[in-house]
Amino acid sequence: MQFDFNKTEREKILERVFEKLENFYSDTKSLKTNPDLNIDAIRGLLLQEELEFGTQPEKAIDHVINGLETYAVHTPHPKYFGLFNPRSNFAGILADLITATYNPQLAGWSHAPFAVEVEDLLIREFSDKFGYKKEQTDGVFTSGGAEANLTALLCALNHRYPNITEEGLIGMDKKPVIFCSKEAHHSIQKAVKIVGLGTKLIKSIPITGESKLDTILLEQELKKLDYEVYAPLMVIGTAGTTGTGTIDNLHKLSDICQRYDIWFHVDAAYGGGAVLSSELKPYLGGIEKSDSITFDAHKWMSVPMGTSIFLTQHDDILENTFGISTPYMPKDDDGLKVAQPFTRSIQWSRRFIGLKVYLSLLLYGWKGYEQIINHQAEMGRYLKRRLREEGWSIMNDTVLPVVCFTREEFVNDMHITQYIMDNILKNGTSWLSLYPIDGIPTFRACITNYNTTEVEIEELIEELNREAASYRITVNQV
Structure with a gap:
């Protein structure tokens, strides 16, 4: 069995793939925006018997592309007015192809130094766009906004409870409370479940008539909190809510967090793209005073899923939160002033996510x-x-x-x-x-x-x- 196929076979296969993909990419509008949800037809389409010994490349390619073309919501369609799932730009598509071919492993710096340095450059560039100081920031590319928000929660916990990495949640003297709008993304609920805090520690603040987090009610909740039992851990502002696209009052939230000494995180997964526009950037005023930011490049920057970024103004918090040493990771870069990606991220093995943004x-x-x-x-x-x-x-x-x-x-x-x-x-x-x-x-x-x-x-x-x-x-x- 030749996993690589020979050169002639590869060229023939790629020609067929590229022809079909080009037809889809150039003529997406001619397709239905969404499929008929016939579960029996979809399951009947799957090639189960061919899984045992394989089948001809042409048949396999035609089968997969037909399945995706017939049974998927076509988010690249110009009349897809749905969730934040844009058409992928061509540079991002090329980047995914290049990444898959070279398959760099970004766990250790010495294994993919160019790729790691590209992502570090982009972290500094985006930090600057959001108003952070390049020399005092850190960040990491993540698989999606959910991972970025989870990273924010973990960083806030390690900032508030420095011994948590050794003692765990049972070592906390008080129960940490997370404050966010009732319009905040549900990945916050998933994050507290993953960490083991429980959703009861999320305080959902009502919204104003403008659908913004009500900062008056937030302060009221902070004032009446039983500080013998609870400790305010973080406040999450949203820049572009999923439902209405609302941007919370980030200036006011920042002021409250500074007065109460609370970690201020901004979920700008969608609306963060506004910083790239001189016309829209002022509406994100106050984000530069946050402790951390979530931004999804696969939303407004139109690169393939999933390309997200976590940024923070605490340049040591990622290492404090995820730092670990192992006897088996490569040490070819000992003596160099470089940070090891696997010590600053939830992920260990990780693909070159940032190339989609860099090439674009x-x-x-x-x-x-x-x-x-x-x-x-x-x-x-x-x-x-x-x-x-x-x-x-x-x-x-x-x-x-x-x-x-x-x-x-x-x-x-x-x-x-x-x-x-x-x-x-x-x-x-x-x-x-x-x-x-x-x-x-x-x-x-x-x-x-x-x-x-x-x-x-x-x-x-x-x-x-x-x-x-x-x-x-x-x-x-x-």
């Missing part, structure tokens, strides 16, 4: 990203304007291209949004989601694709108007 910047530059982000923000404003002109009501207020909307006549009708949504998804020409605001079900459309233009937005509005009219006819007939 080499091809497009920070200026190119600013143009793309400004374009998507403009498309968000265009969508809001056109919806209002067509009689729809905007239910959220954010500078980010996340739009939650309904019609005044449908506010008290709990069925209308689901009816329209079901029909749009059944047609497979657009994809958007539903999100409740103050008990009112609203449509949620997010501009996630740099190829989305006024054309796609007009097509979406036409669909919405058509389905709304169809619903009125159906109701009147009944």
